[in-house]
Amino acid sequence: MEPSSMERKLFYQVLTRKITVLIVVISFLPLMVTTGTLFYRFNLTYSEKIQAHISELVQRHSQDIDTFLLEKLGNIRCLAHQLETTQQTTKVFLQNHLELLKKEYRDVFTDLGLVNKNGIQFAYEGPFKLENANYIDAQWFKKAINRPFYISDVFAGLRGHPHFIIAVKIQSKGFDYILRSTINFTAFNSLVENIHIGKTGIAFIINSEGELQTQTNVGLKQSIIASMVDRNCYKNNETVFAKKKDALGNKYLCVTSMLKNIDWVMVFRQDLNDAFRDLWKIQLLTLVIFLLGCIVILFVSFTLPRSIVKLISQADTKSEAMNKQVVESGKLATIGELAAGIAHEINNPVAIMVEEAGWIEDLLEEEDLKQCENLDEFTRALKQINTQGKRCKEITHKLLSFARKTDSTVKDVQINDAIKEMVTLTGHMARYNNVIIETNFSEGIPYIQISSTELQQVILNLINNAIDAMEKTGGTIIIKTKISTIEKNHLVVSIEDNGPGIPKDNLDRIFDPFFTTKAVGKGTGLGLSICYGIIQKMGGKLDVHSQVGIGTKFRIWIPFQKDYIENKENESESKNKGELT
Amino acid sequence: MIRNGEEEKIINILLVDDEKGYVNVLSNRMSKRSIHATKAYNGTEAIQILRKNNFDVVVLDLKMEDMGGIEVLKIMKKMVPELPVIILTGHGSQEAAREGISLGAFDYLTKPCELVELIDKIRQAHKNQPVESKGFHIKW
Numbered sequence: 210m211e212p213s214s215m216e217r218k219l220f221y222q223v224l225t226r227k228i229t230v231l232i233v234v235i236s237f238l239p240l241m242v243t244t245g246t247l248f249y250r251f252n253l254t255y256s257e258k259i260q261a262h263i264s265e266l267v268q269r270h271s272q273d274i275d276t277f278l279l280e281k282l283g284n285i286r287c288l289a290h291q292l293e294t295t296q297q298t299t300k301v302f303l304q305n306h307l308e309l310l311k312k313e314y315r316d317v318f319t320d321l322g323l324v325n326k327n328g329i330q331f332a333y334e335g336p337f338k339l340e341n342a343n344y345i346d347a348q349w350f351k352k353a354i355n356r357p358f359y360i361s362d363v364f365a366g367l368r369g370h371p372h373f374i375i376a377v378k379i380q381s382k383g384f385d386y387i388l389r390s391t392i393n394f395t396a397f398n399s400l401v402e403n404i405h406i407g408k409t410g411i412a413f414i415i416n417s418e419g420e421l422q423t424q425t426n427v428g429l430k431q432s433i434i435a436s437m438v439d440r441n442c443y444k445n446n447e448t449v450f451a452k453k454k455d456a457l458g459n460k461y462l463c464v465t466s467m468l469k470n471i472d473w474v475m476v477f478r479q480d481l482n483d484a485f486r487d488l489w490k491i492q493l494l495t496l497v498i499f500l501l502g503c504i505v506i507l508f509v510s511f512t513l514p515r516s517i518v519k520l521i522s523q524a525d526t527k528s529e530a531m532n533k534q535v536v537e538s539g540k541l542a543t544i545g546e547l548a549a550g551i552a553h554e555i556n557n558p559v560a561i562m563v564e565e566a567g568w569i570e571d572l573l574e575e576e577d578l579k580q581c582e583n584l585d586e587f588t589r590a591l592k593q594i595n596t597q598g599k600r601c602k603e604i605t606h607k608l609l610s611f612a613r614k615t616d617s618t619v620k621d622v623q624i625n626d627a628i629k630e631m632v633t634l635t636g637h638m639a640r641y642n643n644v645i646i647e648t649n650f651s652e653g654i655p656y657i658q659i660s661s662t663e664l665q666q667v668i669l670n671l672i673n674n675a676i677d678a679m680e681k682t683g684g685t686i687i688i689k690t691k692i693s694t695i696e697k698n699h700l701v702v703s704i705e706d707n708g709p710g711i712p713k714d715n716l717d718r719i720f721d722p723f724f725t726t727k728a729v730g731k732g733t734g735l736g737l738s739i740c741y742g743i744i745q746k747m748g749g750k751l752d753v754h755s756q757v758g759i760g761t762k763f764r765i766w767i768p769f770q771k772d773y774i775e776n777k778e779n780e781s782e783s784k785n786k787g788e789l790t
Numbered sequence: 791m792i793r794n795g796e797e798e799k800i801i802n803i804l805l806v807d808d809e810k811g812y813v814n815v816l817s818n819r820m821s822k823r824s825i826h827a828t829k830a831y832n833g834t835e836a837i838q839i840l841r842k843n844n845f846d847v848v849v850l851d852l853k854m855e856d857m858g859g860i861e862v863l864k865i866m867k868k869m870v871p872e873l874p875v876i877i878l879t880g881h882g883s884q885e886a887a888r889e890g891i892s893l894g895a896f897d898y899l900t901k902p903c904e905l906v907e908l909i910d911k912i913r914q915a916h917k918n919q920p921v922e923s924k925g926f927h928i929k930w
Binding site: 552553556557559560561562563564565567568571598599601602606 | 809811812815816818819822853880900901902903905
């Protein structure tokens, strides 16, 4: 490989790398910043939302339960006041009021009973046979006897069925009694049971000892439940939100809220996975999109620079070739000017030589040289000088016509004449390659407004190509001109050879710049593409038909002014009219 | 005289070219063909000669050292508008020759040319001259 092409390859490699790095940096930075910011902000907002939602839920339910208990306690306290002043017997009083309560609150109140300070329930109204039941050892009784009112924890009691008791102390006639009522556990339990969030979100109530006060199927061990309670928090009487880890390592959300009227705690527990499922789904989606973005960026940053650099290198190659062409045409112009000067300088001495030879001829005619042995030789030599003089003239004229090639001004051109010049110019080369050039020019081809130099360049190129194609075999080139019968107002120049033809694959690319089948250094691959460009500039077109083994035919279509044909038509019309009349 | 000597009248021409060798040999050869050539080796000389003498035809080179043939042609055409001028140029620049024709030159030939061709042109030019202008008089 040449050093320059090595350097260039290296340059393109570095360029590719630079563009890749640039694309990666420029694309990744904003992507990462955007994704990171969104990720963080969304996470924060969503967590706060969930926290607020759950806290509110728990708080509302705590209030509901508080209200429920307060209301029931109020009912019993009211009854107690009435009992102090009632004229009815206790039995009737309890009967009447239990009926009233049941009517009002359905099954919330199970029974009513009056217990004396010895723990004996001396009056009872309810579904169980609990008259004269002794509560002296019951926990609730011990606590209730010393307070104005008391709400017990949930316990199985004498019936072996979970329930709790609201007890209110009455002082009547110097004796202490306790009015107690059993609260239907099912009614109370439903208040808590209704709280369900997600798959694992459950709520339950525990007492100060950490014992469950609701029937919720928590599925947790007592010890675990107890560990959830943080005693310090209850003092503030507020909802506490915490993330905790159980013994198995599962993370969960724990929201606790102290009830106001009783030493109970409302607890809400949900697995973190469950609580933040939606957030994590979105986080996963964000991550997937981010990764996809990364993949796309990486893909683009590795493929795009290559294609860009490829385009750049193609453009470089093209511009180089163009530069070369410009230099070449510059060279040609210089050679042209030089040729014109040289032609003049040569023509004069040649003219003198030829005339001097002619002068000798003239003089020889006057001399009596019949005896001279060398007369024939003299004559032959003089003729030879004349012939060679003419040859010199031909050469200088070719040089001059070459000099004229740089001219690209548009003028009226008689296409047949322009082509004839090119045929003459290539005649020598054709003969050398055993190629015969035949011409078949239509008469009456109109003048066209083009640059004859450019047209000649095209014709010359096509003839040269045809000669090159038949270099080994020899053959015939037929050049025809006529007015097209297919395209209106166009004239056609066809250049046809009976050379080897062009394979179909090559035929499709024949007008592409830099496409050549000639050996390296022999052809630039620009000839036909330049021809194509020139003809297009003239408003015409250049096409090619070829069959392998038969030959190739190039056709040039050039438009001309309508006037010509119209005039002709008018002429023929008037002729026809004339004939008719 | 050679060839058709009797029929042909002697034609007076002015041969203008800065190539002395060419002018000399051409005038020699022409003298043998009923043409009398007066030699001028540059444009100025040619105009001076033309002031003093009348000619049937002028043969003029286009590229000369002192002044261009086109300039000389313009002056000559002013002096004697009907005087036929044949341009004989070694430069081969057809554009210049065409310009010459547009300025009133009779025709043009490129060097080296066949003498026969040149003489034919001279005779043609002489024949085509308007009858009244033939002869020796100068208008100015």
